[in-house]
Amino acid sequence: MVKVFVITYSTYGHVNTVAESVVKGLEKGGVEVGRYQIAETLSDEILTKMHAPPKADIPIIDPKNLPEADGFLFGFPTRYGTTPAQVKTFFDATGSLWTKQALAGKPAGFFFSTASQHGGQEVTVFTSLPILAHHGIIYVPFGYAHPHLFDNSEVVGGSAWGAGTVANGDGSRQPTQKELEIAEAQGENFASVAKKLAA
Numbered sequence: 001m002v003k004v005f006v007i008t009y010s011t012y013g014h015v016n017t018v019a020e021s022v023v024k025g026l027e028k029g030g031v032e033v034g035r036y037q038i039a040e041t042l043s044d045e046i047l048t049k050m051h052a053p054p055k056a057d058i059p060i061i062d063p064k065n066l067p068e069a070d071g072f073l074f075g076f077p078t079r080y081g082t083t084p085a086q087v088k089t090f091f092d093a094t095g096s097l098w099t100k101q102a103l104a105g106k107p108a109g110f111f112f113s114t115a116s117q118h119g120g121q122e123v124t125v126f127t128s129l130p131i132l133a134h135h136g137i138i139y140v141p142f143g144y145a146h147p148h149l150f151d152n153s154e155v156v157g158g159s160a161w162g163a164g165t166v167a168n169g170d171g172s173r174q175p176t177q178k179e180l181e182i183a184e185a186q187g188e189n190f191a192s193v194a195k196k197l198a199a
């Protein structure tokens with residue numbers, strides 16, 4: 001069975017909530033899912049000052065396990081409009097896989113969270129693409145594959161670049177039903193691409 005890893009970094013849990021819908025969609029699409037999180041790099045002191053809750057009970061991904069997957073969906077919050085340092089640190093530990101191009105030809109997509117509606121959802125993915133390019137990983141966008149992406153009647157996170165949520169500066173906004181439906185559709189669409197590439 002084709003295997004897709006859903007790998008997240010989340011400080012306050014929004015990305016992990018979106019990930020649950022992504023997983024649902026992947027399973028609906030008929031792939032096996034491995035669920036992992038990226039290790040924290042901030043000190044407990046800083047996390048306490050940030051009012052970060054305890055980490056979710058999700059296994060931490062080891063770079064050496066990446067080749068087991070046929071594809072990856074990475075979820076993370078924006079940091080100043082780009083990739084969080086935790087995610088960069090994780091990829092900085094994948095040099096031996098890069099040397100062997102062990103991940104080349106596998107597909108990957110992204111989903112994300114920002115505090116504000118225009119806080120950098122699209123640019124967060126855009127500026128993460130070089131990591132995929134250097135590994136030879138094939139970027140799979142979501143496209144406009146769900147009608148909610150055309151809905152301007154309310155704030156709806158996500159775009160052609162993937163599912164997303166808008167958390168508010170204080171984290172008080174939780175992923176909405178529409179955002180979660182987009183996330184599920186991204187999972188299902190990604191499963192179909194991963195299965196075709198693995199065939």
Ligand SMILES: Cc1cc2nc3c(=O)[nH]c(=O)nc-3n(C[C@H](O)[C@H](O)[C@H](O)COP(=O)(O)O)c2cc1C
Pocket residue numbers: 009010011012013014015016076077078079080081082113114115116117118119120167171
């Ligand atoms: C150092 C730092 C930088 C951030 N930069 C941005 C930003 O550029 N734009 C934005 O909308 N939110 C920004 N945020 C807010 C986070 O994206 C927000 O807390 C996150 O999306 C919530 O997701 P999580 O609950 O999965 O951690 C930043 C947060 C931190 C701690």
